[in-house]
Amino acid sequence: MGEIMTTSLILAVETSCDETAAAVIQNGNEIRSSVIASQMESHQRFGGVVPEVASRHHVEQITLVMEQALAEADVSPDDLDAVAVTEGPGLVGALLVGISAVKAAAFAWDLPVLPVHHIAGHIYANHLVEELTFPLMALVVSGGHTELIYMEDHHSYEKLGETRDDAVGEAYDKVARTIGLPYPGGPEIDKLAGTAEPELALPRAWLEEGSLDFSFSGLKSAVINTLHNAEQKGRTVDPAVLAASFQEAVCDVLVTKTMQALEQRPVRQLVVAGGVAANQGLRAGLEEAAAGQEWKLSIPPLALCTDNAAMIGAAAHQQWLKGQKADDRLNGMPGLPLPLTSSS
Amino acid sequence: MxxxxxxxxxxxxxxxxxxxxxxxxxxxxxxxxxxxxxxxxxxxxxxxxxxxxxxxxxxxxxxxxxxxxxxxxxxxxxxxxxxxxxxxxxxxxxxLELLSYSGRGFHGLVCPFLDARRGRVFTGLYAYDDGHMQQVEEDRNTSMEDWLERLQREEKPILFVSPDADVFRSTICGALPEAFFTERGDYHxxxxxxxxxxxxxxxxxxxxxxxxxxxxxxxxxxxxxxxxx
Structure with missing residues (x-):
């Protein structure tokens, strides 16, 4: 470090779902500023994110958050080396607001645009706390993703397992709605689960022998059936017990599969990424499993688990070092795959 | 500037x-x-x-x-x-005002519109006097049926400017047999x-x-x- 070519100042923008976010990141690991305008309150009344409503809110906020990020970092556009933006995956209309804004500003300032994969961003959130050490395993858990990813080096991704149906965060939100908890349901279930014992036996989907894939739809249905059956028999189920049992089943599968992945591929670091990384049950389960292991467990602080632009700037720095930039035709890619290095 | x-x-x-x-x-x-x-x-x-x-x-x-x-x-x-x-x-x-400029040489009223699906349109009404634009009716989202009833009260000829003219051509001509249209692909x-x-x-x-x-x-x-x- 210390060489001129390795220092960067990047303005990063993230608008893939319901947060309009901008950040200024120095050298890929120092947060000079991180601004988030959340739309959560607006979507709460719908019980989920409404794409058209999200896109409209992004337009209201986009230049404001970019300006605020520069101001809080005490940086002028002349100081910047590049502007980074989430290319995908996400809601296409929402992605397009960030992408349009970044392409225009970067062209006005004569700066390169760095296109960042949203999940790469979540993994690189850890780099803002402590340096990523390779090879590493990433457990990506969010409302849209449940994946085990092996990384040999920076921006080298090998997917070892993924969900075959619901993403884990999605299962949380659906179960929360069934129990009658407000949106977003994940944190609510997590809170409630901490108040009771997991007394109900709920199924775990292990799938075929050796598979590192996940499935949560059966578990979700089991929760719904448990409530339904009790209702028909005129009994009530304690929502806290149900939440605790559901959470235990989810964490059991996530932790066990992650440990199986680590047996197949020894690594130096396990990083947890995505909104569900904020889950207390999962954190506790992984911390317990990590005790005495050779690898180090890294879970970013809560504020870096949910969508933010700082993580986009962290991931962008490595792309900047390699000279990977977008051209004028950069478009929103709702189903953008990670740049996989090899098939598995 | x-x-x-x-x-x-x-x-x-x-x-x-x-x-x-x-x-x-x-x-x-x-x-x-x-x-x-x-x-x-x-x-x-x-x-x-x-x-x-x-x-x-x-x-x-x-x-x-x-x-x-x-x-x-x-x-x-x-x-x-x-x-x-x-x-x-x-x-x-x-x-819509931008589209209306396609009719700036037209002696009468200019009605730009865009298909808003399910029989509805985004539309407004403009007039040009020696190149000077005048907004006759504000932009709105309305059913084409209601809009045509409103337009039938106008005595001046009306030029429709729209990328979606074909979707509504027969409806418009039914209500306003004298309607004018810009050539296809020439609305902008x-x-x-x-x-x-x-x-x-x-x-x-x-x-x-x-x-x-x-x-x-x-x-x-x-x-x-x-x-x-």
């Missing part, structure tokens, strides 16, 4: 450089291709062809909608960001025309500016129906 103007509210993509009343360069295409892929390349081409620098610009102009939600958002977001990044004023003009006058509209306007607040969708998001409309505002 050196101005960059952009319009992506319909299938047409149009980007132009103007200086005061003079059109310096303009790109307008009428093909069904993604605006996100094509807007920035068009702006770059304009700059390269003219030798202008972004920092020489003194204003940005954009069509505010109505139109395709995503299309309007790409144009408005890009324009906001250009204006903010260069710290220059942003001017916004109705996308080029976004440089908004330089005339900008002369009559104050710039908008760049940060706060949002498209004029003329319609709530569907989920929002349903929610308000159920719970009020």
């Amino acid at each position: 050196r101005m960059l103007s952009i319009d992506t509210s319909t299938y047409c993509l149009s980007a132009a450089l103007t200086e005061d009343r003079e059109r310096i360069a303009e790109i307008t295409t009428n093909i069904k291709k993604n605006h996100s892929l094509r807007l920035q390349p068009a702006v770059r081409t304009l700059m390269e062809e003219t030798g202008w620098k972004m920092k020489d610009l003194e204003a940005v102009g954009v069509t505010a909608g109505p139109g395709s939600y995503t299309g309007v958002r790409i144009g408005v977001t890009s324009a906001k960001s250009y204006a903010w990044a260069l710290d220059i004023p942003l001017y916004a003009v109705s996308s 006058p080029g976004v440089s025309m908004i330089r005339y509209a900008v002369e009559r306007q104050e710039p908008v607040d760049t940060h706060a500016f949002v498209p004029n969708y003329t319609r709530l998001a569907e989920a929002e409309a349903k929610w308000r129906e159920q719970y009020g505002n």
Whole structure:
């Protein structure tokens, strides 16, 4: 470090779902500023994110958050080396607001645009706390993703397992709605689960022998059936017990599969990424499993688990070092795959 | 005033450089291709062809909608960001007013409209007197049936300007047998025309500016129906 070519100042923008976010990141690991305008309150009344409503809110906020990020970092556009933006995956209309804004500003300032994969961003959130050490395993858990990813080096991704149906965060939100908890349901279930014992036996989907894939739809249905059956028999189920049992089943599968992945591929670091990384049950389960292991467990602080632009700037720095930039035709890619290095 | 103007509210993509009343360069295409892929390349081409620098610009102009939600958002977001990044004023003009300039030589009324699905249209009514635009009816989102009833009260001939003329041609001709239409594919006058509209306007607040969708998001409309505002 210390060489001129390795220092960067990047303005990063993230608008893939319901947060309009901008950040200024120095050298890929120092947060000079991180601004988030959340739309959560607006979507709460719908019980989920409404794409058209999200896109409209992004337009209201986009230049404001970019300006605020520069101001809080005490940086002028002349100081910047590049502007980074989430290319995908996400809601296409929402992605397009960030992408349009970044392409225009970067062209006005004569700066390169760095296109960042949203999940790469979540993994690189850890780099803002402590340096990523390779090879590493990433457990990506969010409302849209449940994946085990092996990384040999920076921006080298090998997917070892993924969900075959619901993403884990999605299962949380659906179960929360069934129990009658407000949106977003994940944190609510997590809170409630901490108040009771997991007394109900709920199924775990292990799938075929050796598979590192996940499935949560059966578990979700089991929760719904448990409530339904009790209702028909005129009994009530304690929502806290149900939440605790559901959470235990989810964490059991996530932790066990992650440990199986680590047996197949020894690594130096396990990083947890995505909104569900904020889950207390999962954190506790992984911390317990990590005790005495050779690898180090890294879970970013809560504020870096949910969508933010700082993580986009962290991931962008490595792309900047390699000279990977977008051209004028950069478009929103709702189903953008990670740049996989090899098939598995 | 050196101005960059952009319009992506319909299938047409149009980007132009103007200086005061003079059109310096303009790109307008009428093909069904993604605006996100094509807007920035068009702006770059304009700059390269003219030798202008972004920092020489003194204003940005954009069509505010109505139109395709995503299309309007790409144009408005890009324009906001250009204006903010260069710290220059942003001017916004109705996308229907822009289309109405296609009828600026027409002696009568000009009715630009866009298909808003399920028998509805985004539309307004304009008139040109010796090149001077006059708004007869404000832009709105209405059923074509109601709109035609309103137009039947006009005595002057009416020119319909629309990329979606074919969708409503028989309905319009049924209500107004004397209706005129622009030639197919010839509805867009080029976004440089908004330089005339900008002369009559104050710039908008760049940060706060949002498209004029003329319609709530569907989920929002349903929610308000159920719970009020």
